Amino acid sequence: MAAVLLIDDDVELAGMLADYLRRDGFAVDLAHDGESGVQAALSGNFAIAVLDVMMPGISGIEALRRIRAGSRMPVLMLTARGDDMDRIVGLELGADDYVPKPCLPRELAARLRAILRRSSSPPQDNGELTVGPLRLHAAQRRAEWRGQQLELTSTEFNLLEVLARNAGRIVGKDELSAQALGRPLARYDRSIDVHLSSIRQKLGLLDDGRSPIQTVFRQGYQMIPG
Amino acid sequence: MAAVLLIDDDVELAGMLADYLRRDGFAVDLAHDGESGVQAALSGNFAIAVLDVMMPGISGIEALRRIRAGSRMPVLMLTARGDDMDRIVGLELGADDYVPKPCLPRELAARLRAILRRSSSPPQDNGELTVGPLRLHAAQRRAEWRGQQLELTSTEFNLLEVLARNAGRIVGKDELSAQALGRPLARYDRSIDVHLSSIRQKLGLLDDGRSPIQTVFRQGYQMIPG
DNA sequence: ACACCGGGGTAAAAGTCTGTAAAAACAGCG
DNA sequence: CGCTGTTTTTACAGACTTTTACCCCGGTGT
Numbered sequence: 001m002a003a004v005l006l007i008d009d010d011v012e013l014a015g016m017l018a019d020y021l022r023r024d025g026f027a028v029d030l031a032h033d034g035e036s037g038v039q040a041a042l043s044g045n046f047a048i049a050v051l052d053v054m055m056p057g058i059s060g061i062e063a064l065r066r067i068r069a070g071s072r073m074p075v076l077m078l079t080a081r082g083d084d085m086d087r088i089v090g091l092e093l094g095a096d097d098y099v100p101k102p103c104l105p106r107e108l109a110a111r112l113r114a115i116l117r118r119s120s121s122p123p124q125d126n127g128e129l130t131v132g133p134l135r136l137h138a139a140q141r142r143a144e145w146r147g148q149q150l151e152l153t154s155t156e157f158n159l160l161e162v163l164a165r166n167a168g169r170i171v172g173k174d175e176l177s178a179q180a181l182g183r184p185l186a187r188y189d190r191s192i193d194v195h196l197s198s199i200r201q202k203l204g205l206l207d208d209g210r211s212p213i214q215t216v217f218r219q220g221y222q223m224i225p226g
Numbered sequence: 227m228a229a230v231l232l233i234d235d236d237v238e239l240a241g242m243l244a245d246y247l248r249r250d251g252f253a254v255d256l257a258h259d260g261e262s263g264v265q266a267a268l269s270g271n272f273a274i275a276v277l278d279v280m281m282p283g284i285s286g287i288e289a290l291r292r293i294r295a296g297s298r299m300p301v302l303m304l305t306a307r308g309d310d311m312d313r314i315v316g317l318e319l320g321a322d323d324y325v326p327k328p329c330l331p332r333e334l335a336a337r338l339r340a341i342l343r344r345s346s347s348p349p350q351d352n353g354e355l356t357v358g359p360l361r362l363h364a365a366q367r368r369a370e371w372r373g374q375q376l377e378l379t380s381t382e383f384n385l386l387e388v389l390a391r392n393a394g395r396i397v398g399k400d401e402l403s404a405q406a407l408g409r410p411l412a413r414y415d416r417s418i419d420v421h422l423s424s425i426r427q428k429l430g431l432l433d434d435g436r437s438p439i440q441t442v443f444r445q446g447y448q449m450i451p452g
Numbered sequence: 453a454c455a456c457c458g459g460g461g462t463a464a465a466a467g468t469c470t471g472t473a474a475a476a477a478c479a480g481c482g
Numbered sequence: 483c484g485c486t487g488t489t490t491t492t493a494c495a496g497a498c499t500t501t502t503a504c505c506c507c508g509g510t511g512t
Contacts, residue, residue: 094340094343095340096340097323097340114320114321114322114323117320139394139450139451140394140450140451141440141442141448141450142434142436149434153443153497153498153499154440154441154442154443154445154498155443155498155499156498181499182444182445188501189500189501190460190461190500190501190502191499191500191501193459193460193461193462194461194462194463194499194500194501195499195500196460196461197460197461197462197463198462200461201462215459215460215461217459217460217507217508217509218458218459218460218508218509379487379488379489380488381488381489407489414491415490415491416470416471416490416491416492417489417490417491419469419470419471419472420471420472420473420489420490420491421489421490422470422471423470423471423472423473424472426471427472441469441470441471443468443469443470443497443498443499444468444469444498444499
């Protein structure tokens with residue numbers, strides 16, 4: 001999901017917010033001062049920044065100005081309740097939203113989603129994907145093997161899609177778990193293996209008799225391209 | 227400048243806000259109840275609506291839902307300070323911002339500008355929507371399947387509409403609950419599932435024999451685009 | 453070669469989520 | 483009120499996912 005940059009000097013609070021947001025499906029990185037925050041914001045690696053107004057060193061307002069000098073990315077400001085002046089200045093400087101602190105993590109998440117919903121133009125990929133005898137229609141969640149429709153469960157489809165999108169590359173189990181199952185891989189977790197086993201049973205073999213999905217010992221799985 | 231629709235039952239307060247905004251360069255029209263407000267909002271003559279949550283007759287939340295049913299115009303909600311639930315539901319329903327009342331006119335103006343800046347060129351939709359064999363007339367709340375009129379209850383229509391607008395994308399149950407039922411999803415709440423079940427019974431199947439609405443385990447539902 | 457060890461394949465058990473019918477709770481309405 | 487249509491809750495069956503268990507395999511060290 002979306003990458004969020006959280007800039008706040010209060011390490012503890014920021015950590016808690018980050019945890020909540022991560023559980024809610026965001027990818028979160030932290031910066032604990034204005035300098036490094038601005039730098040990270042301008043790296044282009046984040047979809048949105050959350051910026052605390054009160055920080056030692058350069059203030060949130062100044063940080064916002066510097067971010068705006070180099071980027072139009074959405075920025076959400078966090079500041080003490082009732083500090084109207086900061087709010088207004090922030091908004092006029094080009095902040096996209098303002099949330100009073102302390103805030104409910106849930107509200108912050110909802111606002112982030114509201115902003116991202118607007119600013120992200122849906123990258124409408126038509127979702128057609130062909131890898132050898134396998135054909136996937138991502139938008140329709142349909143898969144066929146040699147023209148024959150496959151009966152896949154939704155997790156199986158997710159896994160197959162990740163592998164197909166990365167055909168020819170080894171995809172680690174941790175990555176598969178994150179992308180297809182939506183959670184980090186835990187120790188002794190065998191889910192991926194089990195799902196792969198059933199996917200293989202539903203798919204046929206390649207012309208040369210191999211499975212279209214190869215196991216790479218200790219590294220992950222790889223779909224054979226072409 | 228931008229045309230603002232201000233929907234608030236408090237005639238006096240609304241008048242004052244309108245005056246301030248006009249002096250600030252906005253064109254402002256007023257509506258003093260939810261019904262006429264929604265109607266005006268859907269007329270397509272406004273760039274943004276400001277909506278009071280607490281109103282006699284249909285509430286702000288319900289008004290927002292009806293506006294969202296027919297338009298994606300930006301909506302800013304006005305509501306009593308500290309009413310977290312309304313805020314969150316509003317945001318999840320697709321409000322673009324929230325301002326606690328009483329508010330400084332200047333802040334309201336700043337937020338309006340902030341929202342308008344971002345959403346300067348959104349494509350307008352006329353409330354007609356076709357997804358595969360399904361056709362929805364949002365303004366009339368009518369739906370047909372392969373030309374055949376469907377007998378849907380209003381909640382069923384809401385759900386179908388949300389799914390249709392997001393065809394091809396997985397919509398989480400929390401989002402469905404917020405947008406179609408107008409409340410956050412509670413634990414053990416099965417309403418969405420039950421409604422989906424009856425919708426499926428009323429709709430037919432796709433040409434490939436699958437349901438037009440797919441379940442994505444643990445993630446939500448997705449309508450197959452057409 | 454041989455034994456060892458942690459990883460992977462897979463069947464089956466256990467746990468979780470979804471489908472759906474039916475009961476209960478609501479909401480209008482005469 | 484009682485009636486009627488709708489929404490929510492309840493209950494249970496079935497589908498899907500994850501865990502467990504056991505076996506085999508690849509790599510490693512002797």
